[in-house]
Amino acid sequence: MGSIFRDTFWNVPVWAQAVHYLLSIATLLILSYGIYRRVSLWRQGQKTKVSLPVKKRVKAFLLYAIAQVRLLRDRYPGIMHLFIFWGMVVLFLGTATVTLDYDVAHLIFRTRFLTDGFYLVFKLTLDILGTLLIVGVLLAAYRRYVLRPSRLDNLWQDAYQLGMLFAIGLMGFLLEAMRLAAFKQPEVAIWSPVGYLLAQPFWGVTKETIRPYYVGTWFVHSTMALVFIASLPYTKLWHIVASPTNIFFRSLRPAGELLPIENLEEQETFGVGKFEEFTWKQRLDFDACTRCGRCQDACPAWASGTPLSPKKLILELQQCMLEKPTLDAKSQKPCSKDLHGKVVAADELWACTTCRACVQECPVFIEHVEAIVDMRRYLTLSEGAVPATTATTLKQMTSQGNPWGLSKNDRLKWTEGLDVKVIAPSQEVEYLYWVGCSAAYDARNQKVAKAMVRVLKAAGVDFAILGNQEKCCGDSARRLGEEYLFQTLAVENIDNLKKYRFQKIVTACPHGYNTLKNEYPQFGGNYTVIHHTELLAQLVQEGRLGLSKPFYKNITYHDSCYLGRYNDVFQAPRQVLAALPGALLKEMARSRDRGFCCGGGGGQMWMEAKVEKRVNHIRLEDALAVKPDCVGTACPFCLTMFVDAAKVKGIEDSLPVKDVVELIAEALV
Template sequence: MVRLIQLILFILVFGTGVYLFAAAVFARFKFLTLAKPDKARFGRSRERIWSFITNVLLQKKVIAEPSGLGHLFIFWGFLVLVFGDLDFIVFHLSGWHFPWATMAWYAFMQEMFSLLVIAAIVVAGVRRYALRPMRTEVSFEAGFILCLIALIVITYFVVTGADIAQTGAYPGNASPVLNQIAHALSGDAHVTLVILADAGFWVHILCLVAFMIVIPRSKHLHMLGAMANWYFRRYESPGKLTKLDLEDESIETFGAGQIQEFTWKQLLDGYACTECGRCHVNCPATLSGKPLSPRNVILKMKDQIVLEGPGMLAQMAAGAESLSSQPLFDGVFTQEEVWACTTCRACEEACPVGNEHVQDIIDLRRYLVLTEGDAPPGVNKVFQNLERQSNEWGITRRDRAKWAEGIPVKTMAEVEGKAEYLFFVGTAASFDKRAQKIAQGFAKILLAAGVDFAILADEEESDGDSARRLGNEFLYQSFVEANIELFRTYGVQKIITTDPHAYNTFKNEYPDFGYEAEVFHATTFAAKLIEEGHLKPSIPLEKTVTYHDSCYLGRYNGIYDAPRFILQAIPGVKLVEMERHKEKSMCCGAGGGGMFKEESGTRINVMRAEQAIQTGATVIGTACPYCMNMLIDGTKAHGQEDVIETYDVIELLAASIGV
């Protein structure tokens, strides 16, 4: 009779928890259906399953940082303890054990994982509430969850120990902790042990129910969201932004001005966010004191869809033709935070759950620029310069080929498009006097290696990257159309460029518009020439070089080795690395149109230059004309421009081969 009453109470209590959990999860799923579709998230099932295995089960991105080990222990402890807890509940309701629960190997594993979970909780508590690193925030919610998990494990030990003390069936070496607890309780009266076991059991159940209720209503929704997020991760290049259909006359707004104008996958990112702060402490805008935190962007999106979701579902049920919600720039986002982003992807590289922050920010910019016609004066000036002269500085386009004066470089018009390679010089190396030396050096390298190439000269247009990253998709697509028409006129099938931004958009984004070519960055092309013996760096430079990884070359396109290979091939060059390099490199501040925007707080290029100076190098090596200029300005701000010079890797190579 007692067990029947217990069973009925359990069904009522636990069933309520399951219902509240399922109702909240289903509601949040329904909220995602309010957003725009994203067909690119389906297909490639084998790769998606493997992504789930490596990043969810094996926690690959989580343990990329030492602090992630604690999460790994809690995660796997949770999986193992689920089976033990199932037996724990069934035994206390029926007196029957599952077969595995009585096996010594499982009892030992259950106990070891329980101890690992307790240890991880203690470390997490000390770290969050005592050490308080920058990326964590003190919150009641986080502490409550840690306490619930701890109570679930502790009550398991206490109740199971009391049960063992009652029966006298001590587990011995298979469960040393339970063995000790049971022996410690063995002197208590039988009634005391029964009360302790029953009370502990119900505390355990209430903790489980509380956990189920809290999970979908807190940051711990990531337990479900992260699994879905990794399965539906992006498999296209991270350097590719979504294409807007500008020919659809039924579209009245572009970008995201209301929460439902994001895609369901963008909103899923909010469900997946663990609020760990890895993106926060890797964002150059955040670190330099600007009003932007990638974490907060994602969390604002989640909070907004949870807040607005019920109302929009009611509108849909009432048959509304279009959904209405709070404008995102009316108290949710500020223009300052949206314009502070450099699109460097440091946040995405650091994120342990695969969130994709940059597209969110670009969609917010697109709304401001294309729908509201609202952009900072400096950004509008860039748009005007691009429209009039096809370059961000507004220099007359007739000067685009002045850098090549005195160098026997042919144009595509002269060779009637019969050159094997198009050297697309790009805006910076065409018009910026310092960056022109990169174009000159690379042209001479190509001539020395006997490469069949030509340039477009005055016919060259902007690649459009700045326009697109600043939110002006109309202007970007106009450049795309002009460039594709020109490339096809000359039959261009192979493109080389010294500009990582042009490289990225030609390679990853132009195919969306029907044009594909083999695209090479100057460093990978030059590295291949060295490997094949067409170039032989022989003049020693006797310099200590620290190499700065361009975001659009590195994190966007995975090119890390080629520039370093070139540097190591030059006699006399000693390569030293900054603390933040390769995947964890810090942005110079130029990306996302940052070179042409007003910057509040500490300048990002000044911070990056300081990191380079700390290496003791005599040269900062770059592979991007924008990075080079930003770092030159950064060293000047420190008064170190005579101590540590800044050169593009291509310039150093040109010097070493004597051109």
């Protein structure tokens, strides 16, 4: 054994050690029961497949659960949480190391490994991480109880969690200080700088005087640590287990892909009408919520004063699951309240724009949108309870293949005088231009389609359109819960597309882009789909577009949720705007993956908004804050929402809103 080692149980009487071991056993039993009880709640969910590319999952786990990179997107709470997390992990590992050194190495093998240099480095590490833990806890308490950000609500569990961590950490330091003062070895003590500092008041005190204080503090410290561990599955501390588990099992599907209802014709009920119809993964989602409120902060529905808070929604569902839990995975015990109406109000569900800002911000990868659409599916298909205006929209999609209900035979009207090639079975084209309903029928968006044709022709792109055979892609129907209509439209479009030969599909609509790219493969439609901004960026790079000075100097660009957050296309539109000679891109404060929704997604385009402040008006203010000469968009819904907001504000003449392709068309030499 080395000359410097950890004197475990120094001064602790045998009876206290025995009580400690008995309490440890009780702790393990209470902990195990709690974990079993909680995991059994997940297991009561419906089956769902989770792919297991272990390497990818482990990598994501290390990145998001261990390095916590998502949490760090918000500097203060991120750093605070990292200090607490790593402090706890290292102190836990330190305690485990001491136990191994004493209970295994010393008592069984009569040797020690926690000695000399290793022991000194061990002490220093624990001292530093213990300090970070306490600093983290103080930062958390300051934020929670002094700064009080609106996204946080304070329950007794928060105070319990922080109070316990602070008390356990502080007592650990006091014990170290008393040990150092009792043994008086400055050459060892300097390896615990904080402990050494705290030891100064006791330095002149004798071992005998320190003895009873040490024993008392040790007993309280060790008992508190055991209570802390035992309470893990019964308090908010459960997120220490549930959150990393949820991160490990997170969805690896494309962000924009909603799962289909399989065998639709054979189903008796649709979507989620009762709590028991959620899958085990969704139950794990609900259980993993840490109440951090990041989702709520980012939510446009919440910002506009609707009843929907993604945080509240997930917590309501969590509460539903925790109520009257049963240990028997087979006898599913439902939530005592009706899911629809009592736990979740229809107004909450219909307020969602499906922008995914909540999912993007959630540090534990909870899938709010999927749960919302599942519950919408029940309202729409099982209850027929859709908001009045959307009922008409859905009918029109069914009868005319477009949400406006304009004649399906008029889909080509916008092309009059343009000489646009309609694809024929006999010929192959490089690009099939998927026009989309907005650009085909909406007067403002028809200008975008015309600009698109002009630019494609100027660049010599080989393209054609589908003409009257094109139907609504079904995005709004699917997000409104009308899965039957969506699947019908998808199958019809795929059948039509089968008749033609093309290499790629290009579209200016991010909703069509997302649906064709990520959701049509569910029905056998596999295509290379690109957004028009991606094609434009390529044409610019290849020097196929001669561009003169633009009409606008300061241009701000609004990221469409379905293009950016859903499909990671952030750079292409910016590259296109950067190619306009003399134009300056003015980024809004909320941009790229933190861009704020325009308010048009998830079927909101077809709903009457009864809100304090419309989402598009909030977003227009974001744009106005950077004093642009023009707002650039890359989505027909965003364009419409911006134009509407500018009209209400009376600035439609002074603030042009243009699709990126219109800006390029205007700048063509």
